[in-house]
Amino acid sequence: METNRKIKVLVTKPGLDGHDRGAKVVARGLRDAGFEVIYTGLHQTPKDIVNTIVQEDPDAVLLSILSGAHNALCPKIMELLKEHNIDDVLVAVGGIIPEEDKEYLKSFGLSGFYGPGTEIKTIVDFVKNNLKR
Amino acid sequence: MMSTQYDDLMQRLLQGETRAAARLITLTENDINAAETIIHSVYKHTGNAYILGITGAPGSGKSTFISTLIQKLLKEDRKIGVICVDPSSPLTGGALLGDRIRMKDMFSSDNVFIRSMANRGQLGGLSRATEDVIKILDAYGCDIIIVETVGVGQSEVDIFRSAHTVLVLLVPGLGDDIQTIKAGIMEITDIFVVNKMDLPGADRKVAELIQMLELNMNYKYKSHEINKNVLTTEEWTPEIIQTNSITGQNFEELIEKIEKHHRFIQNQGIVSNYLRNRIKQETLQILKYKLIKKTENMFEDNSLIEKLIAQVIEKTMDPYEMANSIIRLLKFPVKDRDF
Ligand SMILES: Nc1nc2c(ncn2[C@@H]2O[C@H](COP(=O)(O)OP(=O)(O)O)[C@@H](O)[C@H]2O)c(=O)[nH]1
Ligand SMILES: [Mg+2]
Numbered sequence: 001m002e003t004n005r006k007i008k009v010l011v012t013k014p015g016l017d018g019h020d021r022g023a024k025v026v027a028r029g030l031r032d033a034g035f036e037v038i039y040t041g042l043h044q045t046p047k048d049i050v051n052t053i054v055q056e057d058p059d060a061v062l063l064s065i066l067s068g069a070h071n072a073l074c075p076k077i078m079e080l081l082k083e084h085n086i087d088d089v090l091v092a093v094g095g096i097i098p099e100e101d102k103e104y105l106k107s108f109g110l111s112g113f114y115g116p117g118t119e120i121k122t123i124v125d126f127v128k129n130n131l132k133r
Numbered sequence: 134m135m136s137t138q139y140d141d142l143m144q145r146l147l148q149g150e151t152r153a154a155a156r157l158i159t160l161t162e163n164d165i166n167a168a169e170t171i172i173h174s175v176y177k178h179t180g181n182a183y184i185l186g187i188t189g190a191p192g193s194g195k196s197t198f199i200s201t202l203i204q205k206l207l208k209e210d211r212k213i214g215v216i217c218v219d220p221s222s223p224l225t226g227g228a229l230l231g232d233r234i235r236m237k238d239m240f241s242s243d244n245v246f247i248r249s250m251a252n253r254g255q256l257g258g259l260s261r262a263t264e265d266v267i268k269i270l271d272a273y274g275c276d277i278i279i280v281e282t283v284g285v286g287q288s289e290v291d292i293f294r295s296a297h298t299v300l301v302l303l304v305p306g307l308g309d310d311i312q313t314i315k316a317g318i319m320e321i322t323d324i325f326v327v328n329k330m331d332l333p334g335a336d337r338k339v340a341e342l343i344q345m346l347e348l349n350m351n352y353k354y355k356s357h358e359i360n361k362n363v364l365t366t367e368e369w370t371p372e373i374i375q376t377n378s379i380t381g382q383n384f385e386e387l388i389e390k391i392e393k394h395h396r397f398i399q400n401q402g403i404v405s406n407y408l409r410n411r412i413k414q415e416t417l418q419i420l421k422y423k424l425i426k427k428t429e430n431m432f433e434d435n436s437l438i439e440k441l442i443a444q445v446i447e448k449t450m451d452p453y454e455m456a457n458s459i460i461r462l463l464k465f466p467v468k469d470r471d472f
Contacts, residue, residue: 004253005163006226031227036251041234048240052233055246057155084152 009127010058012040012049014077017067022116026062026094029120035127046073050080053089060090060127062112071101078108088133092126094118139167143174146273151246154273158248161265165422168265178272182214183395185279186293188318189302194328195281196235198302198378203239205384206277214246214275215239216266218282218292221251228252232281246270260291260418267295293321294414297407298394300324303342305334311345322371323394330375330382339373346371369397427463437462 011027013020020042027039038056040048053061063074074093081089092112093105102113111130114123139160145153157175161168189195196217203213217232228251239245248266263280270278282292293299301322303311327338372390376383398407432438441458444450450458 004165006251006253008159027229031222031229032225034225034227036221036228036230038230038233038249040240041231041237044237045241048237051240051243052247054152055155055248057152057159086152 006034006036007060007127007131008036008038008056008058010038010040010049010052010056010061011064012044012052012061013042013064014044014046014049014073015065015067015069016043017065017069018042019066020064022066022094023062023064026064026120026123030124030127033120033124035124046076046080049077050084050086053081053086054084058089059131059133060092062123062127063091063093063095063110065093065095065097066116068096070095070097071104074105074110075108078110090127090130090132092130094123137170137174139171139174143171146175146269147178149274151243151273154246154269155248157269158266161269162250162262165261165426168261172265172268175268175272179268180271182267182271182275182278183298184267184296185277185391186282186296186299187279187302188282188293188299189326189328190304191283193302193304194378195302196232198326198328198376199279199281200236200238201378201381201384202279202387203236203245205381205388207242207244209244211277212244212246212273212275214248214267214270214273214278216248216250216263216270216278216280218250218252218263218280220283221253226253246273246275260295260415261422263292264295264415264418291414291418293318295411297398298323298391300326300391302326302328303338304329305332305338311338311341323369324387324390325371325373326387327373327375328378331377331380335375339375342373369394424463428459431459431462 009030011023011030013023024039027037030037038052038058040052044052049061049063063070063077065073070093078091081087081091091110092114093110094112094114096115097105097113105113112123112126114126139157142153142157146157157171161171187195187199199215203215207213215236217230219228219230219232221228230249230251232249233240233247236247239247248270250262250266253262267278267280280292280296299318299321301318301324303325305327325342327335327342329335372393374383374387374390376387398404438459441450441455445452445455
């Protein structure tokens with residue numbers, strides 16, 4: 001009755017790739033689904049992202065990576081989160097992730113792996129069903 | 134002191150732990166009962182931060198301006214908090230919070246804490262939640278707290294009553310932005326900023342501003358040297374300055390003006406007035422929030438309300454009388470059968 005909770009999602013782009021059309025479409029889609037979406041824009045370092053997670057305290061984070069640098073960036077982010085004792089945030093990866101890299105990323109606790117063109121509803125349901133708090 | 138489930142977080146907050154501050158903010162945002170307990174512990178540790186309120190139309194450059202301002206204000210031993218408030222969609226309740234895009238130079242600094250907030254469309258709720266976040270950041274150790282809001286609603290006016298210094302951003306050319314600022318905000322503005330001074334029409338915007346202030350608010354205009362347009366009231370003289378938030382042009386002068394206002398309100402008479410007013414306004418906001426919530430809850434699925442509605446339909450009662458009955462109920466809750 002007195003609670004006023006909303007699902008808060010951080011949508012962010014680690015690394016150097018210069019396109020955020022897809023990430024923006026996802027951010028708007030999640031907003032339209034009733035989420036509170038924080039969008040940071042391009043060129044975020046793992047430290048930037050983890051600082052943002054610490055301050056904003058989102059329920060979920062969507063990392064959008066098209067550059068191919070996911071195997072370097074994502075594990076680094078998970079490592080920094082661990083250093084901050086953050087284990088109750090869902091971290092999902094979107095973008096172009098080759099099949100053979102998914103297992104590797106999963107071993108760090110990452111999930112999702114939705115490619116370009118995924119329907120927003122799929123992502124919404126995924127977030128709703130996999131929240132860790 | 135009574136121990137609560139938040140003691141651990143509280144302790145970590147007072148030690149300056151960022152994650153504890155962030156989590157306490159989430160709790161107060163989501164749940165007014167949690168907020169009450171948390172603020173009860175936080176309150177005596179507040180009062181050190183200088184609070185700046187910044188408002189202006191979407192796109193006027195507030196986030197960019199704040200980012201540049203922080204770069205100039207940041208010192209090694211100084212912590213700065215930023216609260217960026219954006220509207221929620223009234224249809225879906227969702228929100229897109231994009232202010233961080235303009236502040237990315239700050240992300241790697243451990244001395245800057247940025248928090249995005251959606252207004253969640255509730256009457257009186259935004260200012261309550263924002264006040265709570267300000268207090269938590271104050272207790273966390275922020276020396277300066279900057280609040281960014283879109284200058285559209287009564288909520289902004291309410292929020293800014295608690296700011297020490299209020300800045301309103303305008304931009305050249307946007308014909309009507311002066312008119313669209315809420316009257317209530319105009320009256321509490323300490324410094325008018327014509328941002329994007331690199332665009333054509335900045336001087337004209339300053340002139341329009343002076344004219345508007347003269348006309349609407351009976352300010353006496355004293356013409357001084359260029360860039361020192363001074364409008365006087367008995368109390369504070371609203372300052373006007375042009376800035377370029379991308380290059381940082383005029384930010385030294387801007388900071389001087391903020392400091393001047395800071396000195397002005399430190400004058401004891403003003404500071405105690407300010408404090409009394411702030412407490413009054415804040416308590417009023419909490420009351421509004423609680424009473425509205427209480428009333429709304431009462432309206433939900435309540436047979437008493439249904440009986441009253443039936444009477445209004447039958448014309449044995451009018452809506453004012455119905456409202457009075459409800460006020461009596463709020464004061465002296467009674468059981469269904471008493472009616
Ligand atoms: N030319 C110019 N553009 C600016 C200035 N300040 C901000 N901007 C631009 O105005 C746009 C909106 O800025 P933003 O900070 O997001 O505005 P907000 O919506 O008020 O927070 C961005 O493209 C900024 O780069 C300025 O002083 N001059
Ligand atoms: Mg902004």
